[in-house]
Amino acid sequence: MFNSISSQASKLINLTKPKNNISKTKVITITSGKGGVGKSTFTANIAYLLAKRGFKVVVIDADIGLANLQVLFDLKPKLTLFDYIEGRNSISEVVSNTAYSNLSLIAGKSGYQYANLNNSLVLSRIVHDIKDYNNYDIVLIDTGAGLNEYVQEFLSVSDNILALTTTDPSALTDVYALMKLLSIDKKSLLLCFNHTRSYQIGETISKSLVNLAKKNLLNPNFMVKYIGNVSTSANISTTSRLRKLFVHEFQHDQITKELQKVIDTLLNDLK
Numbered sequence: 190m191f192n193s194i195s196s197q198a199s200k201l202i203n204l205t206k207p208k209n210n211i212s213k214t215k216v217i218t219i220t221s222g223k224g225g226v227g228k229s230t231f232t233a234n235i236a237y238l239l240a241k242r243g244f245k246v247v248v249i250d251a252d253i254g255l256a257n258l259q260v261l262f263d264l265k266p267k268l269t270l271f272d273y274i275e276g277r278n279s280i281s282e283v284v285s286n287t288a289y290s291n292l293s294l295i296a297g298k299s300g301y302q303y304a305n306l307n308n309s310l311v312l313s314r315i316v317h318d319i320k321d322y323n324n325y326d327i328v329l330i331d332t333g334a335g336l337n338e339y340v341q342e343f344l345s346v347s348d349n350i351l352a353l354t355t356t357d358p359s360a361l362t363d364v365y366a367l368m369k370l371l372s373i374d375k376k377s378l379l380l381c382f383n384h385t386r387s388y389q390i391g392e393t394i395s396k397s398l399v400n401l402a403k404k405n406l407l408n409p410n411f412m413v414k415y416i417g418n419v420s421t422s423a424n425i426s427t428t429s430r431l432r433k434l435f436v437h438e439f440q441h442d443q444i445t446k447e448l449q450k451v452i453d454t455l456l457n458d459l460k
């Protein structure tokens with residue numbers, strides 16, 4: 190079954206091959222380790238701010254089995270990432286336009302059984318293909334929580350990895366586990382703190398994590414770059430419940446300014 194899916198898929202992929210090998214598309218994978226730290230909310234909001242700055246942005250909901258970005262964007266897409274992965278549809282067909290200009294979504298599918306495809310590097314192929322497609326400036330990939338094989342698959346093909354964490358000890362333990370994993374064959378990790386009132390607190394904890402990595406002799410060439418903090422606001426949950434984006438509704442709020450600052454740093458560091 191997989192072979193037929195795969196050959197169907199490669200036909201579709203060939204249709205989307207670029208005319209040259211130079212892709213303008215930057216891929217940023219957003220991950221967290223611990224669940225519930227605010228990753229999807231953060232991804233949707235920075236996607237909007239990046240699109241507002243004029244970048245053509247597509248978000249991929251790669252949280253296998255728990256698709257919630259479509260809720261945040263208030264969409265009910267007919268086609269999902271898995272229609273592409275399973276070879277039925279092309280990239281352009283599985284992309285849904287959001288209500289916001291320059292901003293699209295490749296939706297996930299709740300309850301999807303990845304075991305259907307039971308073959309490594311099937312999912313992350315979309316990363317290569319979307320770069321080849323060369324139609325977007327920025328691709329944001331929202332992975333599931335944890336460090337399971339699907340998350341690792343996306344991390345392995347990403348040039349830019351951003352970890353969102355909180356100051357909660359269990360979230361920090363998970364981020365350190367992520368640092369250990371990435372330090373083996375990646376050059377860097379961008380680190381952002383959610384639910385963190387002060388920029389300095391995030392900075393201090395980032396330095397402690399880097400010191401711990403030194404003490405434990407993690408690869409010295411592996412860099413952890415702190416890119417900023419996001420405070421807590423009840424309005425974030427409220428806007429999400431209303432299927433709206435916080436940064437769109439509260440354009441001059443302190444949290445929107447914090448997110449803009451995160452983006453400034455992020456854009457400076459993009460590979």
Ligand SMILES: Nc1ncnc2c1ncn2[C@@H]1O[C@H](COP(=O)(O)OP(=O)(O)OP(=O)(O)O)[C@@H](O)[C@H]1O
Nearest residue numbers: 224225226227228229230334420421422425426429
């Ligand atoms: N800075 C914040 N202030 C207040 N509430 C927030 C903030 N960030 C996220 N939230 C809320 O926290 C909850 C969890 O957020 P979200 O679903 O984005 O987390 P997640 O990390 O993607 O979760 P999962 O691990 O399930 O994928 C949501 O109700 C969201 O509205």
